[in-house]
Amino acid sequence: MKVIKIDKKEWAKGLERLSKTYQLFGPAKHEAFFVFKALEDGELPDLDVQNTRLSPRSVIYPQSEKMFEYTLDEDQEDHHILKEIDKEYSSRAIIGIRPCDAKAFLLVKRNFDAPEYKDPYWIKSYEATTLVGHGCNAPCSCCFCTTAGCGPFHEEGLDILLVDVDDTYLAKIITEKGDRLLAAAGWDTKTDTATNDPIENMKEAAEAKITSMVSTDQLKDKSTTDLFEASFWEDVSFACINCGTCTYVCPTCWCFDIQDETHGLSGIRMRNWDSCMYPLFTFHGSGHNPRDTKTQRVRQRFMHKLKYYVDKYDNGIQCVGCGRCVRFCPVNIDIRRVCDLMNSFEL
């Protein structure tokens, strides 16, 4: 794997060249916190961010996405027929994504790009996107990535890993997509004198800073029904107010709801993020709701992430340990605590 050195003095120029062929997204300060946004001409991604408030999932999977349009005007030949809305899937790049958020796309991919079902919008969007990661030298105290199948310098899911070393960025090229992006940026890639050593050292130092851990080793062997019936759910869910914060700040939550919105005789079919915390999530047309109580909904969220997903894909938990749900839950429900309760549960 090739590692190149990018002089920080050349950074802006390269991004400018890149912006001719890629739409660039990156972290930017919005009042009191950071968000991912489409960068304006000449705007640089703010790489001083510890982590963004929301994950960059909306760059690939928008919170509201139009899919079809239709007319109900019977004078029109194509009335009552759904017509696909033209969408833009030209190259884009997220500059400065954290390794946890990049890995999250791979978890979500298992759902949207499965052998039996392909989600065309997500797949096209994902394939058009190059992920330029930024190694995490100062993880937050809530980060538990190293025990959630990820890490501050984790490379899975990234096309390039950037590491900040004094007045240069070391860029480790992980995929061909990453190679193509570097060529378009035109940084001097010939000075291939850098080695992997500083990256390995910084990786070790960053991993050592992560003090927050979860245990997941027993989850697969636990009985689903025993966990489902466990007595701790009442205690775990008591404080929950059933808002959607945990699911909307999460980079690995993928659920959506499809809605038709008609204005006069024309309308659109769209999909919006949905949340298993909401009562409407499982509300049947009959009026029956199989997940009618708060405790059932809280249990579903944790069982999905920490048990059903584990059993279905045999590839770890549906969580990368970014810690956002821990930090922003208004009532301090902590997935680390729940994960440990589930992992150590005995009848």
Place this chain on the structure above:
Amino acid sequence: MLSYIDKIKEISRRLLKESKVDMVIGFRKGTVVMMNEPCFVKTVADVDKLVWDSNCGINLANYLANRTEKIGIVAKGCDSRNIVTHIIENKIKRDQVVIIGVPCKGMIDRHNIEAMAEAEIQEVIETDDTIQVKGAGFEKTLDKKEVLQENCAICVHRNPVIYDELVADEVKEQTDVDRYEDVRHIEALSPEEKWDFFEDLLSTCIRCYGCRNACPLCYCPTCFVDESRPQWVGKSQDSTDIRTFHFLRAYHCAGRCTDCGACERACPMGIKVRLFTKKLEKDCLELFDWEAGLTLEKRPPLDTYRPDDPDEFIR
């Protein structure tokens, strides 16, 4: 205020031991700095997990609606006013609750404190008047009065208005506060400026409904935004739908809101949602001389009729 906890535990133990209540609702220590988690305690042995400090800003009255047990509940001034509102609105019966009143000196604003720190805060040590915060390479001591939640800084009902036990002597109520400076500022804007102001205020809303769900007033079996047969409000990030949600929710709280700050505290995006409810609170005070949740004896202005109503159309 830190010393309250001994008395809270003593009362809770007694209530549980004498079977006066089935559970006590209070707070347990949070897993992150400046956060505690609402919890219930059902046995004397579990009472020791209860805590009290300046991170108990969540309004516990939110956990009472429609419960059938006998409940002991730890209540600050604002929580007690929402308990009054719950009793008036038949969400809980007075004899079903034993109110453990807490004279409150205000809760701290963790988002604000986090924004003031140079880096991530890893440790917080509280005394009666100060908040000491520590992180990698920094340490500072803040005057607690300077870092209160905005609603606490202008609170004029710190003492519980209704209680069965009081954990300490009442605190002095604040009298020299200007409760509506921000509302007057918005009132003075032109309609166009107001439109832009609210557009900007709500621009980061992700529709998580944290504000609504943290609010003790929002107990409708089906909220109007969740109504699906027929559907009233769109589900997308369309700004009209987002505004509709916030404006209508605020109106549903008119004459009922105690400015407990739960909505703003819950918002993961830091939106100042209280600006909506405060305007209505100010109107209720000016038009009807009404502050919500102070008495069990009177009906709130919007669910009753008075011959001296200030508006002519209703007379």
